[in-house]
Amino acid sequence: NAGVTQTPKFQVLKTGQSMTLQCAQDMNHEYMSWYRQDPGMGLRLIHYSVGAGITDQGEVPNGYNVSRSTTEDFPLRLLSAAPSQTSVYFCASGIRQVAGNQETQYFGPGTRLLVL
């Protein structure tokens, strides 16, 4: 298993440009999510999905769109990049909890985004 993969590793954008951050997992996990990490603020949830065709907003969804057409993929789209979106982005996947048993989220390696 490759686990959770993210591409690209690093990207520079100009203000107003659009781009898609890719996330894929090969563990057949129902749950996937996107976080952004900024200095001194920990990780903040942007969007999440509990299965193909189902997405919902997290803490900081503005400026980002997501879709979940397959179980494996969960891309994050920036429609019009802004300097405030300069951050490190993490994708995670996990097993939806069943009967109070174990549940673990697996994180990808991250994408560093710089918006000028």
Place this chain on the structure above:
Amino acid sequence: AQTVTQSQPEMSVQEAETVTLSCTYDTSESDYYLFWYKQPPSRQMILVIRQEAYKQQNATENRFSVNFQKAAKSFSLKISDSQLGDAAMYFCAYRRPVHGSASKIIFGSGTRLSIRP
């Protein structure tokens, strides 16, 4: 709303010594999960240890153990026999039970741990 607070932005420990990282949280739920994640310079997030709130026994994973005080809403991480490879950012995290909704994790702001050789 649930919150997670890590009051120690930075900690330092001598190699082979023991260090404890603090974490407090606020929730009105009675059932939930708590986690400690490690983020080394590679920026990958690595799950260190997990605690279920309904379990009174403190979780342990090799050199890592927690002190879970449910009434005080405290969840500290103890690292014994510290090694140079333990140097990283450590995040405390909370997740409420799923029960038909999504599994959202709330993170603290992190504690940067350095190891002195």
